[in-house]
Amino acid sequence: MFRRIPLLLLLAACQTRSSVPTQSQAIPPTTSPASMSHGEAKVDNPAVPLGRAADAPPRSTIRAHQIRLRSVHVAHLVAPGVVFEAWTFDSTVPGPVVRVTVGDTVHFTLINGAPIPHSMDFHAAELAPSRAYVNVMPKDSIHFSFVARVPGVFMYHCGTAPAALHIASGMYGALIVDPVIPRPPAREFVLVQSEFYFAPTHDSAGPRSLGWQKMLDLAPDYVVFNGVYAQYAAHPIPVEPGELIRFYVVDAGPNRVSSFHVVGAIFQRVFVDGNGPPQLGVQTVSVPVGGGMIFETRLAEPGLYPFVSHSFADATKGAVGVLRAGNPAGSASH
Numbered sequence: 396m397f398r399r400i401p402l403l404l405l406l407a408a409c410q411t412r413s414s415v416p417t418q419s420q421a422i423p424p425t426t427s428p429a430s431m432s433h434g435e436a437k438v439d440n441p442a443v444p445l446g447r448a449a450d451a452p453p454r455s456t457i458r459a460h461q462i463r464l465r466s467v468h469v470a471h472l473v474a475p476g477v478v479f480e481a482w483t484f485d486s487t488v489p490g491p492v493v494r495v496t497v498g499d500t501v502h503f504t505l506i507n508g509a510p511i512p513h514s515m516d517f518h519a520a521e522l523a524p525s526r527a528y529v530n531v532m533p534k535d536s537i538h539f540s541f542v543a544r545v546p547g548v549f550m551y552h553c554g555t556a557p558a559a560l561h562i563a564s565g566m567y568g569a570l571i572v573d574p575v576i577p578r579p580p581a582r583e584f585v586l587v588q589s590e591f592y593f594a595p596t597h598d599s600a601g602p603r604s605l606g607w608q609k610m611l612d613l614a615p616d617y618v619v620f621n622g623v624y625a626q627y628a629a630h631p632i633p634v635e636p637g638e639l640i641r642f643y644v645v646d647a648g649p650n651r652v653s654s655f656h657v658v659g660a661i662f663q664r665v666f667v668d669g670n671g672p673p674q675l676g677v678q679t680v681s682v683p684v685g686g687g688m689i690f691e692t693r694l695a696e697p698g699l700y701p702f703v704s705h706s707f708a709d710a711t712k713g714a715v716g717v718l719r720a721g722n723p724a725g726s727a728s729h
């Protein structure tokens with residue numbers, strides 16, 4: 396009798412494991428979602444939710460900013476039918492885009508509405524982490540201020556250890572610091588690239604929890620712009636041929652470098668971290684994890700122009716979007 400129980404348990408465990416797909420069982424798809432280079436996801440696909448418009452908020456007009464964010468745990472829709480148990484700033488993944496100007500003061504308050512400690516780390520600030528970027532207990536809050544001194548686009552994130560857990564769960568966002576002399580007028584977009592890692596489950600229709608081992612193995616299930624799988628391929632971003640387009644790109648990771656590229660275009664100027672002399676005439680620039688860059692380009696003619704992380708496993712997993720320039724023939728317009 397004592398020998399039979401472990402055997403039954405072992406059999407049950409084997410049956411359980413065999414029902415979970417493994418990487419080795421994956422086979423490449425034989426069809427192309429969209430008929431153009433880098434057509435890694437279907438274009439004009441209403442099945443994919445638009446999590447948020449990519450448009451950047453306008454330049455700030457005030458010199459002191461009261462920024463209050465609340466850390467909360469919510470269900471986040473990563474892709475059609477795929478819900479993730481996210482940890483967030485203000486219930487969204489990524490958190491809200493913050494935009495200030497050099498010299499502005501940010502008065503920041505974090506309210507912890509979650510059942511575990513969280514914190515805030517602004518890459519745009521120069522502060523002692525041991526004073527400002529400390530854990531805030533549930534139902535507690537923290538307040539600190541800083542002056543945005545350096546222009547660029549910066550990551551912010553929860554820094555509570557293990558930071559990889561808090562970032563992979565959704566606690567990050569972008570903060571733009573504009574130079575005092577405005578950049579040239581342009582269509583401006585903010586893209587935050589990040590990854591989602593899921594724990595194995597037997598209920599693929601149910602909410603997915605974070606897969607710690609997959610995170611350690613650098614094997615994300617999804618790599619996305621602004622929190623949702625290929626949302627800007629499903630809902631292309633309308634622009635005009637010839638107009639100046641400016642991307643503020645932050646790579647929140649927690650692990651994958653973004654090799655940012657616009658298909659059919661060359662970047663006229665790329666500003667590392669958004670500051671200093673630009674790189675001119677470049678095709679692809681890597682945004683490091685925890686870094687940000689400003690990309691400027693113009694599209695030569697009407698058409699669909701995918702933008703991707705040119706690390707192609709990541710584009711396949713959702714790091715792809717589309718610019719629709721004008722009303723190209725044979726293409727649905729907005």
Ligand SMILES: [Cu+2]
Pocket residue numbers: 482512513514553554555561566
């Ligand atoms: Cu956190």
